[in-house]
Amino acid sequence: MYLIAIAWLYVALLAAVAEDTVLGGILTFVFYGAAPLALVLWLLGSPIRRQRRRQREQAANDSADSGGRQ
Numbered sequence: 001m002y003l004i005a006i007a008w009l010y011v012a013l014l015a016a017v018a019e020d021t022v023l024g025g026i027l028t029f030v031f032y033g034a035a036p037l038a039l040v041l042w043l044l045g046s047p048i049r050r051q052r053r054r055q056r057e058q059a060a061n062d063s064a065d066s067g068g069r070q
Contacts, residue, residue: 001044008037 012033019025 005037005041009033012037 012029015032016025016029019028
């Protein structure tokens with residue numbers, strides 16, 4: 001997955017370099033490269049973040065349950 005992200009940024013960078021002005025290049029890189037990529041990676045990472053949060057909550061509940069019993 002990271003290979004696709006790197007390739008996406010590379011193509012966006014090449015498109016930005018081909019722009020006539022520096023501002024146009026920056027805007028091209030941000031709006032065609034960095035922003036869409038950040039959104040896609042955030043959306044694809046949602047299930048993993050949800051799973052990790054559930055694991056942390058489960059571990060906290062297990063430690064609280066075992067800590068009260070002696």
